[in-house]
Amino acid sequence: MGIIIKPVVTEKQTQITEKRPNRVAFRVSPDANKLEIKAAIEELYGVHIVKINTMNYDGKRKSRYTKSGTVNGKEAAFKKAVITLKEGETIDFFANI
DSSP: OOSEEEEOOOHHHHHHHHHOTTEEEEEEOTTOOHHHHHHHHHHHHOOOEEEEEEEEEOOOEEEEEETTEEEEEEOOOEEEEEEEEOTTOOOOTTTTO
């Protein structure tokens, strides 16, 4: 499995990217460090990275009610990296569509 899992394209992250076009977020492998993340993104997208912030999220507990009773479970834990690109550079995730 690679270091970069997928880009984060949520409503909240889209608002942040509209304010600061050089800031994007990725869901990354939980055991990846900042140097590995930087090398992988620069190689994949051909951009220059100024700063990386990483966050570890715990999995949330979920339950739902069904005919057969309550079903309990847990979402997976994950790590998110917020990347600040060099001024004037952007990553367009929808260019290939």
